[in-house]
Amino acid sequence: MTLTENYDHKEVEKKWIKEWEKQDIYKFNPTSKKPIFSIDTPPPYASAGHLHVGHALHYTQFEIVARVMRQLGMNVYFPPGFDDNGLPTEKYVEEKLNINKAKTNRARFREICLKESKKVEDLYSKNVFKRLGHSYDWNLLYTTISPEAQKVTQTVFLKLVKKGDCYRKEEPTIWCPHHETALAQAEVEDLKRTTKLSYINFDMKDSKEKITIATTRPEFLPACVGIFVHPDDKKYKKLIGKEVIVPLFKHKVKIMEDETVDKEFGTGMMMTCTFGDNSDIEKWKKYKLELRSILNKDGTLNKLSGKYEGIKSEQARKQIMEELEKEKRIKKQENIQQTVGSCWRCNTPVEYIITKQWFIKTLCHKEDLIKRGNEIKWYPEFMKTRFEDWTNNLGWDWIISRQRYYGVPIPVWYCEKCNQVIFPEEKELPVDPIETEKKCPKCSKKTKPETDVFDTWMTSSNSPEIASQWLKNPALYKRMAPMSLRPQSHDIIRTWAFYTILKSHLLFDRIPWKEVMICTYVLDPKGKGMSKSKGNAVWADEIIEKYGVDIFRYWVGTASLGSDLLFKEQELIAGRKFLTKLWNASRFVFMHLKNYKDEKPKKLELIDEYMLCRLSKLVEFATKKYRKYDIAEAKKMVENFFWHDFCDNYLEIIKDRLYNEERKKEGKISAQHTIKTILTTLLKLMAPITPFITEEIYQHLNQCEEKLSTVDCKSTPAYKIGSPCKSIHTSEWPKLMVKLNSSLEEAGQMFTEILSEVRKYKAKNNLSMKTEIGLTLTKKSQALLMPFLEDLQAVTKAKEIVFNEKFSIKKI
RNA sequence: GGGCUCGUGGUCUAGCGGCUAUGACAUCACCCUUACAAGGUGGAGGUCGGGUGUUCAAAUCACCCCGGGCCCACCA
Numbered sequence: 097m098t099l100t101e102n103y104d105h106k107e108v109e110k111k112w113i114k115e116w117e118k119q120d121i122y123k124f125n126p127t128s129k130k131p132i133f134s135i136d137t138p139p140p141y142a143s144a145g146h147l148h149v150g151h152a153l154h155y156t157q158f159e160i161v162a163r164v165m166r167q168l169g170m171n172v173y174f175p176p177g178f179d180d181n182g183l184p185t186e187k188y189v190e191e192k193l194n195i196n197k198a199k200t201n202r203a204r205f206r207e208i209c210l211k212e213s214k215k216v217e218d219l220y221s222k223n224v225f226k227r228l229g230h231s232y233d234w235n236l237l238y239t240t241i242s243p244e245a246q247k248v249t250q251t252v253f254l255k256l257v258k259k260g261d262c263y264r265k266e267e268p269t270i271w272c273p274h275h276e277t278a279l280a281q282a283e284v285e286d287l288k289r290t291t292k293l294s295y296i297n298f299d300m301k302d303s304k305e306k307i308t309i310a311t312t313r314p315e316f317l318p319a320c321v322g323i324f325v326h327p328d329d330k331k332y333k334k335l336i337g338k339e340v341i342v343p344l345f346k347h348k349v350k351i352m353e354d355e356t357v358d359k360e361f362g363t364g365m366m367m368t369c370t371f372g373d374n375s376d377i378e379k380w381k382k383y384k385l386e387l388r389s390i391l392n393k394d395g396t397l398n399k400l401s402g403k404y405e406g407i408k409s410e411q412a413r414k415q416i417m418e419e420l421e422k423e424k425r426i427k428k429q430e431n432i433q434q435t436v437g438s439c440w441r442c443n444t445p446v447e448y449i450i451t452k453q454w455f456i457k458t459l460c461h462k463e464d465l466i467k468r469g470n471e472i473k474w475y476p477e478f479m480k481t482r483f484e485d486w487t488n489n490l491g492w493d494w495i496i497s498r499q500r501y502y503g504v505p506i507p508v509w510y511c512e513k514c515n516q517v518i519f520p521e522e523k524e525l526p527v528d529p530i531e532t533e534k535k536c537p538k539c540s541k542k543t544k545p546e547t548d549v550f551d552t553w554m555t556s557s558n559s560p561e562i563a564s565q566w567l568k569n570p571a572l573y574k575r576m577a578p579m580s581l582r583p584q585s586h587d588i589i590r591t592w593a594f595y596t597i598l599k600s601h602l603l604f605d606r607i608p609w610k611e612v613m614i615c616t617y618v619l620d621p622k623g624k625g626m627s628k629s630k631g632n633a634v635w636a637d638e639i640i641e642k643y644g645v646d647i648f649r650y651w652v653g654t655a656s657l658g659s660d661l662l663f664k665e666q667e668l669i670a671g672r673k674f675l676t677k678l679w680n681a682s683r684f685v686f687m688h689l690k691n692y693k694d695e696k697p698k699k700l701e702l703i704d705e706y707m708l709c710r711l712s713k714l715v716e717f718a719t720k721k722y723r724k725y726d727i728a729e730a731k732k733m734v735e736n737f738f739w740h741d742f743c744d745n746y747l748e749i750i751k752d753r754l755y756n757e758e759r760k761k762e763g764k765i766s767a768q769h770t771i772k773t774i775l776t777t778l779l780k781l782m783a784p785i786t787p788f789i790t791e792e793i794y795q796h797l798n799q800c801e802e803k804l805s806t807v808d809c810k811s812t813p814a815y816k817i818g819s820p821c822k823s824i825h826t827s828e829w830p831k832l833m834v835k836l837n838s839s840l841e842e843a844g845q846m847f848t849e850i851l852s853e854v855r856k857y858k859a860k861n862n863l864s865m866k867t868e869i870g871l872t873l874t875k876k877s878q879a880l881l882m883p884f885l886e887d888l889q890a891v892t893k894a895k896e897i898v899f900n901e902k903f904s905i906k907k908i
Numbered sequence: 909g910g911g912c913u914c915g916u917g918g919u920c921u922a923g924c925g926g927c928u929a930u931g932a933c934a935u936c937a938c939c940c941u942u943a944c945a946a947g948g949u950g951g952a953g954g955u956c957g958g959g960u961g962u963u964c965a966a967a968u969c970a971c972c973c974c975g976g977g978c979c980c981a982c983c984a
Contacts (some may be wrong), residue, residue: 099943293984309982324984357984366984373983435983481912482979489980506925588979623977654921654932659914660977667920669946670932676946684943732922732931744948748941755942852949858939859949865941 098686099796103679104646113226121823122166122231122730124173126572133170134579135162136560136609137232138592139240141175141184142217147224148404148626149648150618150824155786156652157727158198158583158584163784164722166231167829173576175563176225181245182552183275183441187885188212197501202530210241211504223637229645229787231825239685240555240564241504245562248527249555250502252603253496254519254684259882261457261602262496264517268370268377271449271496273395277499278453279439280496283593284446287438293362295427296322296420301348306426310362312434314420315413318345318401319369319390322869324379327353329364334447343425344416347721354379371448374491391447393499409447454497454506454548458598459852462487468597475725476658479586479614483597486590494595496551503549505529510544511536518543557595557670560608580611586614613725619662619761646786647671653731653785669706674735678782681743682793685771688754689797697766699755702883704770705748706844709837710737711774716780717828727785727860734781739814743776745848752890759886772797777830787825794824800849843880854892857905868895872904 118123120203135158140151165171189209189441209472217239225232238245256262259800269278281740294314297306309323333352339348349367356375368379370388377386377535390400397404397412404412405637408704420426437446458465465487474480505528509518516538520527529545536543555562564576578600593612600608619625620632626632642649652670655661700708714737721730728889750767753759776797783790850873858865873881878899881888895908 130910286980309984313984316984331972358982362984368984371962373982375982437983477910485911485980590979617978619977625977640920656921662920664920666933675948680947682943687943729922736931743944748948751942800980855949862938863946864939 097791099679099683101683103675105646105675105788106780109227109229109645109788111786112791113229116229116231116825117226119822120235120907121232121826122172122174122369122384123235124233124691127172128171129172132173132473132576132580133162133171133602134564134576134581135175136563136579136596137175137177138178138584139238139556139559140220141176142180142220143214147636148618148628148633148638149639150519150626151639152224152228152648153618153652153655153661154585155225155230155617156649157279157655157657158581158613159228159612160521160649160653160727160784161581161583161725162231162851163825164727166825167780167783168719169825169829170725172231173236173564175238176221176233176234177238177240177563178213178217178220178228179240179552179556179558180217181240181555182498182503183500185209185213186500187441187549188216189502197867202501202528204718205501213239213241214701216508223344225636225820227640227645229649229785236563238676239829240503240552240562243526244568244797245555245558246504247567248519248558248561249550250507250525250527250566251522252561253507253550253554254522256456256602257519263452263457264452264454266450266452267455267495268380268448268450269453271391271393271447271451272436272442272444273391274442274444275394275439276393278449278451278497278615279446280493280495280553281321281438281490282553282594283439283441284437285494286435287443287445288433290431291434292429293432294417294429294496295438296343297362297425297427297699298340300335300341300627302814305333305705307340307365309365309367311367311875312432313372313409313413314416315370315397315401315404315409315487316367316369316372316390317342317416318373318404320345320347320367321370321385322368322379322383323351323365324367324368325351326357327355328360329357332365343423344419352383354382365669370450373448377448384760387450389450391449393449395444395447404777416521418728453495455495455764456598456602458490458494459492459599461598462490464601467595467599472597472609473611475611476847479589479612480584480588483593486594494598496554498551499547500549503552504548504555506550508546509534509536510546511539511541512544513541514539517725517797521700523613523814523877523882525667525896547800552596553591556592559592559596560600560618567878577604578607581611581613583613583615585617587617589614602789613763614658616657617660618655619660621662621664623660623662634665639665639668643672644669644675644788645790646675649785649787650731653727656728657725665688674739675786676742677739677743678786678789678793681738681747682775682796684747685775686796689772692765692768692772693771694772695765697769698762700770701766701887702840703746703749703844703847703887705879706847707741707774709840710741710844711777715777715781730781731785734778738778738782745851746774747771749851749887749891752887756890779824780827780830790825792881794827839880846877846880847884850888851891853903854905861907863907866893868893868908869907870908871897872902872906874900874903875901 162172186209189212193208195208214615253262263578270284293310293312293314295308295310296314297308299306323340325336334351335351338351340351343350364797367386370380371377388400392398396406396408404415438444439446468483469480469483507520507525507527511518514536516536518534518536530547534543538624546569560577560579564579566573595599596608600606624632647668651668656686686854714733718730718733721866753767777788779794854869855865858867869892871892885897890891
């Protein structure tokens, strides 16, 4: 039972990764009677080659929770997943393999995607999750493009259609001209830019007067369907109801009034086009205006724009401006700051195009969803507000169809003759309508398959159902639902959390999970978000290579939930120091357990009992913190006890008992028993955070021992540290029933205070710590300190101790 | 423009009505002490972003302001 002089993290990591996998220690046991703790794991996109420290922190943070719950005696259901469905995979395959999806059929393209994502996922599991020591049950692995996930998605779709919560409608939708697909509100991000505001003169139809409107998008002139002014704007009052002629395109539109017009912006007169922006859509609906769609799906103008047909809108804008210039219609131009919506993946400004799409109702469920949000416990609490704000501010139903190649197909057909929408039976699922022919049940004519696929969130929002095997194993699912915990980051509260809560509400009339944990968000040292494109990403594998997994995880353990954490490499040093200290302290303990046969001391020395009581208290507090996912606080408490109470004080105190042959053997046994108990307990408390080093030490500690003892004496009746296990990670959490009695506490504290005073005295006088001194203690403390005297004398190197009025230390 | 959140020694962090404001890293001094110099002991370093108020008492509560971050709205 010895440890090597230096801790070799690489060796130890390699060994235990292999061993844990071999023994399958994280396997979920469906027959166990323990309470289930199920985690709705965020499945990462596996398309990125490697991941930065922020991602690694995120996944490790809730992995620590999984370990805590496992050790606390829960039957942990912790499935790994990959999100390999949708745009990122499609893009990755197109770019990496240089495949043009337009020239490949969907089945073939999907095959390539599947093969490619499988490759990346294998690499990812090995290089990231397993490397970080993550305790997933790999038997439960799921992917979002798997037939099972597709079946879940399509089944949910059919059920929602049946319920009336899912419908198809021709609507103006947010459109990405680059990806050529509809987007949900949640997929739109802000893009700030400077643009030109042009003041353009329009002719009135019935008079020589001219009016001027200001617009940033003159290329939308052919789509102009109305002019609006504010009802209180005196300048324009008399013009309301009159008609104007749209320059260049010569069609006539009416001047109308609407309260949303800002009198101060531009000329206070705005044109409404179908569709330049959101407010255009509102007015178009509100006033039932004409529809003049001028955009094609790729962002070029169509034939309604006359000679500009086929030209991209940016280009058309220039040409139209030149044309207007020629007609001397431009009064002036000015630069303005503008924020436009853009596609969250490619940053292309979005357009609004009218198409037929599938939707899920959200607007009519707002109130219920907020109620659901309240049934869930949010960590930290304030993150719930984000969910509520988002829900309250929703302006659109959720559009779930996407005009993409790769993804879960929408399982419907349309009759070419009577337009009947045909759905499959649930038992046919999963199905790709492109590959399956259907006849119209009404008129038996040929049908056209739907070519759209689902929004990826349509699948992700059923992650609880996919992960806990809703269709595959209904009995298991029933035991699991609602799941215990959803860990995720705050930037996808409006998507993943929102849609999951929505789905669960609509499908099952309940919450999807009992708790949500919003993980820490990592920023670069300057406080900016990390990304590959910004070039400020710090890669996790490089950090792990340099410091080791436990040190990285130790850093993860310092993060607190819901707040941002700046990554500063020098902060990893703290972890390195801790590991070294833990290793060395363990070496010391092992040295002195050499001939220890797990004998139980007849009676514990009082200072040992005091330490065990404090240890009990530590376990109690740390467990409380861990249960609230306050990993940082738990870790700090454990570490503080370990470093100061255990190493600095206690180990010094017992050295005399361990080395000094003249002292009674009982005292040594008491010390041996205590250090073994304390070390085992501390290892268990730290195991969720630093699983490798704790396992290594734990195994050495148990190597020669058949069983660990439980203290069984009058004063400390039941300190239980559990029996040894094949792994610390499946071992029992330390239990305690030891209460600190007040006189023992007082005495123990007095002891450490005296020790600290003596050290201060020696340091002040430039004395070595072994220098012998004379110690005078107060008479008041005599009764309390008597039982500790031998230990106190030994650790302070007091040649003599006397009791008198005042406390003092003197040289001898 | 609205909401949320944060602002504590050089850096990071605890405290969220009441002892001299916690701890870590860095820094300085001393100590090679039989597990550990990747250690120990001690010191220096803070008007707790600013202001006003509530209170016997404010880092902590309220209001305002300044500064950072995030989310949303606006987007003619």
